[in-house]
Amino acid sequence: MRCERCGKQIGNKIFKYNNSYLCPECASATGVADMLANPFAGVMNMMDSDFMGAIPPVFSNLEFSSTRAQIKCPKCGTSFRDFDNTGTFGCIECYVAFNDQLQRYLMKSQPNTDYMGRKPGILSEGNTWQDEATEDVKASEEVEAPAAINEAEDEKLTKYENSDIGMLSDDDLKEAIQLAVKKENYMLAARFRDELKGREGN
């Protein structure tokens, strides 16, 4: 845990006051330590001296001493305390202003803090919706013109067969295996498979 006033790591001794956590140095600097050690001191003082001077220094010092409360978004004026209360940011700039705190929140609530989704305006690649759509197209083409597809596949397979097997990429090999199996050319498929396996071994 870190001190909310100076931001240093807190050791064994933690002072908690008004929901803020302080390290011993800050606690004594703000008067919290004295206040907690002797809660009635302020009241005793009040009895001794006049009322105005009797307000314990703690209250005046600590009200806004919490650094979390002090950070404010420059654009929309949302403070971190506002965020704590409502759970929402006011504008995009808040993400910059509260970056450090946000990271901690995200670490707790998300599996990973790196964005892995798609870019705006582009459907994610390899989604089933697209796959299905293309498959549908394939299926319908097959019904309409099976010969054309067959020929194209044959051509592709011969191309793979005649090319230098070491020059093919892994993806090409995988595709070639599928094609060969489809054409029931198992000898060829086994050759591609062995090559792929050999590469994985390396």
Place this chain on the structure above:
Amino acid sequence: MWYDEIGENNDIILSSCVSVVRNIRGYKFPTKMDAEEKEFVLTSAEAFAKENDMKFVRLEELSDGQRVEFLRHKIANIEELQNPSGKGLVISDDESLSIVVNQGNHFRIQGNCNGGDINSIFWAVEKLAVNVEKKFDIAFSERLGFLSSNPFEVGTGLRVSFIISVPAIEKGGVMPKVLQRLNSLDWKMVPYIGDGNKRTGNLYEVYSTSTLGVTEKKIYERAITVLEDIVKVERMCREAIYNKNKIIVEDQYFRSYGMLKYCQKLELSEALEALGWLRLAHSMIKDNSVDLDLTKINKMTDRICTEMKHLKGNASIKVETARAKQIRAILEGESN
């Protein structure tokens, strides 16, 4: 309309919802926006609706009846309708796709369907989201993904949720196992109606929580896993409970039916318990004297849930009689 159809596994999964939040770059989020900025977002949403052959409405201009309809069909929720100023809705013809404008975020694109057939709506919502992203300059960061007003939705901004009714899982005592499984998939389960953690009835909402560090496809796959798991476990529990305590289940089934059919006043918890029994045993008990089908059970559950949300003072006699009356009307075969 999507809500008139019977969906896949509709005896367990009442409805599914996929929602995506997006914001326009350069504008504050709706909580901090002034009227002028809200108006700009509304007008651009209206233009977008026109381009995409969708309907556009301003929530302030709706009548009370229309608002309740939207609530009933889960298109808008209660906060939006109670405080409608500056908010709008873009709806597709069959109302399965909609965009809520200026509630929390500039746009919340959502798709609803009855039952667990999320395959169709998930990609439809994504496609609509892509259209929105093409039309507007969307707030996006390479590191955090799509920025939203709620930082817990930052990333894909995508959330999948199901409303499920699982009487057998509850009665069979396997809830802890189910919760554990959901936890391991980063999903959460909360009671659908009732306050906080107090369980009322057997209705729950399960939803995905992770938006950062996962791809859209992963979220989709997990949704499918969750769905299949819940359906499988609930089916097994229903059968096990029925086979073990045949007479008790049958007794409860007919009692519940009788109670719902002839009651004059109906408490919420009572009603949900009875509906739970009907749901549990419905597919296994075949009896012609009971004129009941899944549509009716779902309709009753739905009616009770929406009422719960817009009627105030749930405990009063007046509400209880009104509830009983509505339930009786559905059982006797009301037209709408």
